[in-house]
Amino acid sequence: MYRFTTGLMVVLFGVTLIGFWPSFFSKLTEASFTHLFHGFTSTVWIGILGVQAWLINARKPVAHKMLGITGLLLAPFMVAGFALINLDSAIRTAQGASMFAQLFSAPLMIFDLIFLPLTLGLIYLGLKHRKQSRHHAAFMVLTCFALIGPSLSRLLVNYVPGFQVTGPQTMGNFGHALWFSMLLTILCIAVIAVKVAIERKVWLSALTIYVVSFVLYLTLGPTEIWKAFVVSLSTLHYGVVFWVVLALSFAVIGLGWQQGKSKAKPGVTATYSLKRS
Numbered sequence: 001m002y003r004f005t006t007g008l009m010v011v012l013f014g015v016t017l018i019g020f021w022p023s024f025f026s027k028l029t030e031a032s033f034t035h036l037f038h039g040f041t042s043t044v045w046i047g048i049l050g051v052q053a054w055l056i057n058a059r060k061p062v063a064h065k066m067l068g069i070t071g072l073l074l075a076p077f078m079v080a081g082f083a084l085i086n087l088d089s090a091i092r093t094a095q096g097a098s099m100f101a102q103l104f105s106a107p108l109m110i111f112d113l114i115f116l117p118l119t120l121g122l123i124y125l126g127l128k129h130r131k132q133s134r135h136h137a138a139f140m141v142l143t144c145f146a147l148i149g150p151s152l153s154r155l156l157v158n159y160v161p162g163f164q165v166t167g168p169q170t171m172g173n174f175g176h177a178l179w180f181s182m183l184l185t186i187l188c189i190a191v192i193a194v195k196v197a198i199e200r201k202v203w204l205s206a207l208t209i210y211v212v213s214f215v216l217y218l219t220l221g222p223t224e225i226w227k228a229f230v231v232s233l234s235t236l237h238y239g240v241v242f243w244v245v246l247a248l249s250f251a252v253i254g255l256g257w258q259q260g261k262s263k264a265k266p267g268v269t270a271t272y273s274l275k276r277s
Helices: 004-019 025-030 033-057 061-095 099-128 133-142 145-159 173-195 200-219 224-233 238-259
Strands: none
Touching: 004 033, 004 133, 004 145, 033 061, 033 133, 061 099, 061 224, 061 238, 099 133, 099 145, 099 173, 099 200, 099 224, 099 238, 133 200, 145 173, 173 200
């Protein structure tokens, strides 16, 4: 079933590179440390998961494990990078310096504040259940689904007619692009949930979270109460946010690693191959 993972990560890597090319990858020397840190850790994470999937399907468990350890060292920094970019969004909301910030920064924080702990939780569960290959794969693959919406929506608004944002008069097209991207993400999760059996509850749980987050984006996101909450977050200090989230991430990931050391449950095949569905 999870033979699709390498292909998915290659596509996601390409969409991320192309989508963020105009605003980030083509302007690395102009980017802030926060954006560089977030962009680097997230992009490398996508690459690691793609290679990990290839290694496991090529029956190279030792290399898979070694690269996995590298990924574990990167993961806390990736989560901390998410936190920094969230704080940056809160500050932009408070300043309201651009039309994009005025229209979208606060509502988008719905996704940001849900997907940050979700990503950390998925990594924890992936480690805890790493001896149950299909559950482990499901949890780890899902960590990248939160990146589909931002990457695909940027690709659409930069290149696709009907979605392109060319100025203030077409800024609303970003909302349409985000709708399309999130609905496609939800559809993909739903299709996988139907196709799998052993780990179906994992995908159904993820589907529920994504649907709820989208509904909250549409309902709570545009309200003044939510905007006031987001603005209140802008008073936090970058250093405090970074070190607190980094320490918490290391603790949670370490806990998942320890809990995953127990033997696989009876009846559960602790196999490295994911080729069989």
